[in-house]
Amino acid sequence: NAGVTQTPKFRVLKTGQSMTLLCAQDMNHEYMYWYRQDPGMGLRLIHYSVGEGTTAKGEVPDGYNVSRLKKQNFLLGLESAAPSQTSVYFCASRLVGGGSISEQYFGPGTRLTVT
Amino acid sequence: GNSVTQMEGPVTLSEEAFLTINCTYTATGYPSLFWYVQYPGEGLQLLLKATKADDKGSNKGFEATYRKETTSFHLEKGSVQVSDSAVYFCALSYSGAGSYQLTFGKGTKLSVIP
Numbered sequence: 040n041a042g043v044t045q046t047p048k049f050r051v052l053k054t055g056q057s058m059t060l061l062c063a064q065d066m067n068h069e070y071m072y073w074y075r076q077d078p079g080m081g082l083r084l085i086h087y088s089v090g091e092g093t094t095a096k097g098e099v100p101d102g103y104n105v106s107r108l109k110k111q112n113f114l115l116g117l118e119s120a121a122p123s124q125t126s127v128y129f130c131a132s133r134l135v136g137g138g139s140i141s142e143q144y145f146g147p148g149t150r151l152t153v154t
Numbered sequence: 155g156n157s158v159t160q161m162e163g164p165v166t167l168s169e170e171a172f173l174t175i176n177c178t179y180t181a182t183g184y185p186s187l188f189w190y191v192q193y194p195g196e197g198l199q200l201l202l203k204a205t206k207a208d209d210k211g212s213n214k215g216f217e218a219t220y221r222k223e224t225t226s227f228h229l230e231k232g233s234v235q236v237s238d239s240a241v242y243f244c245a246l247s248y249s250g251a252g253s254y255q256l257t258f259g260k261g262t263k264l265s266v267i268p
Contacts, residue, residue: 043197070254081158081243081258082198089253097255129197133254140186140205140247143256145197 041065043146045130051152052120060115060149062130069135071113072097072143073105075126082129088113089135120153127151156181160244160259167234167266175229175262177218177244185246187211187220187227188256192241201229201242234266 046061062071069090074082084097088107102124104116113132117124127150131143161176179185186205190198202211207222216231227244244259 072255079260081260082256083258084255087253087255095253131198131256138186138205138254140203141254142188142200142203145190145199147197 043130043132043144045128045146045149047149048147049150051154052117053154054121056120057116057118058120058151059117060128060130060151062113062115062132062146063111064113064130064132064144065111066132066134066144067110068132068144069110070133070143071107072131072133073103073113073115074129074131075099076129076148077126085115085128120151122153125151125153156185156246156248156257158244158246158257158259160242160262162260162262163241164263164265167264169236169266169268170233171266173229173231173234173238173264175242175244175264177227177229177259179225179227179244179246181225181246181248181257183248185248187218188245188247189216189218189227189229190243190245190258192243192261194240198243234264236266236268239264239266 072087073085086105091110130146133143188203189201191201202213204211204220210219245256
């Protein structure tokens with residue numbers, strides 16, 4: 040049981056390039072989330088999904104797109120990377136039940152640098 | 155909207171010292187409250203949680219009590235160890251939107267020296 044995995048672990052992009060971050064979970068969780076972590080800012084929600092085929096915007100969605108074609112995968116895309124998107128990106132997942140007390144399980148993160 | 159405020163770091167303590175990290179929140183309704191911990195180079199792990207007023211969450215010697223009257227969820231440990239060095243995040247989850255999003259504080263970095 041690998042839990043939540045993220046690919047790649049590190050990436051350097053030039054301004055204007057595009058890339059996709061992959062998140063995969065093997066816990067059969069319905070809910071999946073993408074966060075970004077910046078120094079002194081905590082974690083902020085980018086997009087989330089409450090089930091296969093669904094996505095919704097979070098707190099900081101501009102410049103990102105997401106897709107949830109399969110229940111176990113949640114992809115985060117940057118169409119035209121900007122230096123402001125330099126950050127550490129975390130994926131998380133949780134069960135649909137349990138109400139607000141049910142915990143989110145986090146992946147190890149992807150460190151992205153845009154030059 | 156919902157928000158979480160936690161004490162600014164970094165915090166440096168000697169081994170076996172008492173730890174308190176303050177956390178207060180603003181939320182509509184009745185959120186669940188969490189403390190997550192991030193060890194160097196890793197993702198976040200749940201440390202403890204509480205779902206209603208006066209609940210106490212505890213794990214690995216850490217404790218926090220959900221205080222509705224003061225809208226607080228302060229993290230405490232009686233005797234810290236070097237292995238407790240990490241970044242600690244206070245967070246809340248509110249079910250009103252149906253997505254159970256977590257709203258995080260900015261994090262408090264703890265360093266414990268021998």
